[in-house]
Amino acid sequence: MSLLEITWTDPVTARRGYVVIDSLVRGVASGGLRLREGCTLEEVRGLARGMSLKEALVHTPGDRYVPMGGAKGGIDIDPGDPEARAVLKRFVTAVLPVIREQWSTGEDFGLRQETLDEIAAELGLASTVEAAFALVADEDAARARLRAAMAEVVEGVPLADLVGGYGVAQAALALGSYETAVVQGFGSIGGAAARYLARAGVRVVGIADREGLMLCPDGLDVERMLAARDGGGVVDRACLRPGDTTAPREAWLDVEADLLVPAAMSYVIGPAEAARVKARVVVEGANLPTLPEAEAAMTARGVTVVPDFLANVMTNAWWWWVVFGDIEPTPEAAFDKIATTMRRLVETVSAEGVPLRKAALALAERNAAALIR
Known part of the structure; x- marks a missing residue:
């Protein structure tokens, strides 16, 4: 209740x-x-x-x-x-x-x-x-830290728009390595996830935004696309290279890739969509992108699903680490804390030998009980 x-x-x-x-x-x-x-x-x-x-x-x-x-x-x-x-x-x-x-x-x-x-x-x-x-103990200092953090820009993108997607990428990379990935949604979460997956050597072969799907089997130029993105996460198609192609937006589930990152709408993977997923790992960048029965079907055929409340937790956590003074309001401090924390969380839940959602729920419940104590 x-x-x-x-x-x-x-x-x-x-x-x-x-x-x-x-x-x-x-x-x-x-x-x-x-x-x-x-x-x-x-x-x-x-x-x-x-x-x-x-x-x-x-x-x-x-x-x-x-x-x-x-x-x-x-x-x-x-x-x-x-x-x-x-x-x-x-x-x-x-x-x-x-x-x-x-x-x-x-x-x-x-x-x-x-x-x-x-x-x-x-x-x-x-x-x-x-x-x-x-x-917080020192409200003025907390406000100053948050203002400084929100003013940080990393290679053309505000730090605040990178931390969540960086955490999503770290969640995926903590589970293993990938040759290819598809990202659905190119806002703050999807755009940053695509950037840091590409920088880790993953070929991002498909990116879907509101206007459709963009494809390249050799890997899209994520940085070029980020520079051509509007405030709603829609990419100006004029930035696409000669070898890039486009397809209808709904075709994002049909692209062959090792990793799938739904990072836009809720409830986009139901039972019918789950049957089309070709990836071996799905990392939920969006909130509630997968219906329970769809996740059960994917899990039954060996697809690992990293639940949203684990994968995309870092936007929220970063705000409060800055406000409470656990990290300095710098990109270096943010990325270090996010990477360390996400890898610890993924390793902890992966070690349980059960679906990651079940293990992550159990960890959250243990932590909640500790907070009450």
């Missing part, structure tokens, strides 16, 4: 918005806010539960960052809708007391952090993570 569930109806457009607090630790929960046409309370409830698992999973005794509870928000609107920003502002206004006191939130699917920061400022809120700042 969730601790709190809010269903909000926009008085202007009748659009629905939702907040779910799944759990609280020291009175605070963490989790992003998404904009997605068709978003439901059930979806947000599942995402909030996933945040509880993510928070508990990365608990490291000795860190200043004591993981929080899990929460999530969502609004049923296309982020490209002309009314989206106005609806978002009215939603944030309505749930502002929860954000001030309990829910530390940030960008998620369909929402950029800078937009959320602008709206927070318009409403007189210093940030959307005020509830977390109340837990």
Whole structure:
């Protein structure tokens, strides 16, 4: 049972918005806010539960960052809708007391952090993570660290847009080596995962964005594509090389590759899609991309699935490591902490000899019990 569930109806457009607090630790929960046409309370409830698992999973005794509870928000609107920003502002206004006191939130699917920061400022809120700042010993120093971290740019891409996908790549590489990979979604998670897989020597033979699938059996030029990407993760096709080809977006599941990274929408791999997966490892960069019955079918035929709350945990963890002062606000510190932590987590759950989701759930439950103690 969730601790709190809010269903909000926009008085202007009748659009629905939702907040779910799944759990609280020291009175605070963490989790992003998404904009997605068709978003439901059930979806947000599942995402909030996933945040509880993510928070508990990365608990490291000795860190200043004591993981929080899990929460999530969502609004049923296309982020490209002309009314989206106005609806978002009215939603944030309505749930502002929860954000001030309990829910530390940030960008998620369909929402950029800078937009959320602008709206927070318009409403007189210093940030959307005020509830977390109340837990740190030196609030001014924590704010300064976060500002410095958010200002970092690594080879043309903001550090904040790299940490989650870097963690996804590290999760995959901790399991073994690969010749080829396909990445579905080219936003912050998918783009960074593709970059760091390519730099590890993996040929990224397919990348799907909202406009379709881009292919090259010898490996796509990921850096070239990142430079030609818009704010929604869509690649300008003019950057493609003569040997690159395109295909319909839905063909991403049919590409032969060792590794598959779904890093865009939720619920994209059902039973029918699972039968088309050719990879031996699926690393869930998106939240809830695989339905349970589809994961069971893939596991039964020997496909390893790294669950979302393990694979994509690092965006959330990086924020709090910076805020609480466990790392300096630099790319070097971020990548080192992420790589060390992710490899430890993957090695721990892999050693259990059971499906990774089951092992990761057990580890999260043990960590949650330790936090309570």
